[in-house]
Amino acid sequence: MDTEKDPSCNKVPLFEKADFPVGVAVDFAKLIRDEAYRNLIISQFNSITAEQSMKASFIHPARDAYNFSETDQLIEFCKKHNKRLHGHTLVWYKGNAKWMDKFKGDKDAWDQVLKEHIHTIVGHCRGNVKSWDVLNEAFNDDGSLRQNVWLKNIGEEYIEKCFRYAAEADPAALLFYNDFDLESRPEKLDAVLKYLGRLKAKGVKIDGIGMQMHTNVNFPYITDINMAAMEVEAHGFLVHYSEFDISLVKAGTLWMMDKHLLKRQGSRMKEIVAGYRRLGSKSRFGITMWGLSDADSWLYDKNDHDRPLLFDKRYKVKPAYCGFLEALTE
Numbered sequence: 001m002d003t004e005k006d007p008s009c010n011k012v013p014l015f016e017k018a019d020f021p022v023g024v025a026v027d028f029a030k031l032i033r034d035e036a037y038r039n040l041i042i043s044q045f046n047s048i049t050a051e052q053s054m055k056a057s058f059i060h061p062a063r064d065a066y067n068f069s070e071t072d073q074l075i076e077f078c079k080k081h082n083k084r085l086h087g088h089t090l091v092w093y094k095g096n097a098k099w100m101d102k103f104k105g106d107k108d109a110w111d112q113v114l115k116e117h118i119h120t121i122v123g124h125c126r127g128n129v130k131s132w133d134v135l136n137e138a139f140n141d142d143g144s145l146r147q148n149v150w151l152k153n154i155g156e157e158y159i160e161k162c163f164r165y166a167a168e169a170d171p172a173a174l175l176f177y178n179d180f181d182l183e184s185r186p187e188k189l190d191a192v193l194k195y196l197g198r199l200k201a202k203g204v205k206i207d208g209i210g211m212q213m214h215t216n217v218n219f220p221y222i223t224d225i226n227m228a229a230m231e232v233e234a235h236g237f238l239v240h241y242s243e244f245d246i247s248l249v250k251a252g253t254l255w256m257m258d259k260h261l262l263k264r265q266g267s268r269m270k271e272i273v274a275g276y277r278r279l280g281s282k283s284r285f286g287i288t289m290w291g292l293s294d295a296d297s298w299l300y301d302k303n304d305h306d307r308p309l310l311f312d313k314r315y316k317v318k319p320a321y322c323g324f325l326e327a328l329t330e
């Protein structure tokens with residue numbers, strides 16, 4: 001069945017039409033080797049997040065070894081093409097290097113590891129990476145703190161320390177807390193806002209919240225998404241839809257694929273982007289798609305060839321792209 005026939009629009013430079021930065025998560029190897037991939041990114045997006053290259057497991061593979069090769073090339077790429085490079089992510093329990101999970105030491109030794117890690121990476125990128133997901137996924141669904149090696153060994157002050165160390169290494173950088181399901185789990189959002197609000201009141205620099213926005217074609221309700229974003233804004237944080245995708249999969253199986261499903265994805269895309277544009281212009285850090293084409297998505301292999309993004313595997317625009325574009329021009 002040809003479900004991708006006749007999307008209602010043509011490819012235009014998306015970011016030029018938008019009144020906020022439009023980003024994409026990039027696969028470094030494809031960016032270097034695949035010209036079509038690279039050119040589409042250059043023409044459509046003005047903000048870049050590395051899908052892997054800046055995660056601890058890659059960038060800090062041993063206690064005394066850092067691997068900045070991909071980061072430095074991304075910095076050059078972004079300078080050359082006038083793109084913003086958003087740093088993702090300094091501290092994430094799933095992105096830890098193996099040596100971190102095995103490290104043994106007392107609280108001070110762990111604190112030293114955290115400090116060196118953040119100071120070295122942010123210091124290296126200072127001036128070139130002007131925003132960071134400092135801490136990723138530190139809360140559970142119910143709003144309690146997620147168990148991880150930092151919490152276990154340093155205590156909950158690790159959260160404050162992450163932001164303090166990042167600000168020390170680059171006082172001008174915008175610092176984000178990043179997490180998923182903030183738009184669908186009010187208890188989680190509430191806990192995050194209260195916690196970060198308390199730190200801010202103590203003078204800790206936290207500029208924004210990354211709402212990952214791994215959504216699907218039926219869930220969550222648009223009103224819940226919009227209300228959550230407005231709440232984040234009302235608490236004085238920049239709002240980044242930081243890893244946006246709209247999955248067509250439920251419980252591991254693709255919903256019955258018919259022409260309506262991709263259209264529905266398009267209309268949801270339009271509503272979500274339109275809702276984002278109703279935030280104040282100063283609060284809109286941007287919307288970042290978590291991958292370029294459907295086949296590049298982290299959900300493609302995991303989920304039965306899911307199709308959650310703006311372009312199909314041949315880089316043709318999908319109704320989702322047209323929905324995004326329509327929301328920008330209305």
Ligand code: XIL
Nearest residue numbers: 051088089136178180212243297298
């Ligand atoms: C994912 C990547 O997309 C995958 O390719 C990788 O195998 C695992 O990480 N939340 C995040 C992202 O903050 O860093 C994750 O990215 C997706 C979930």
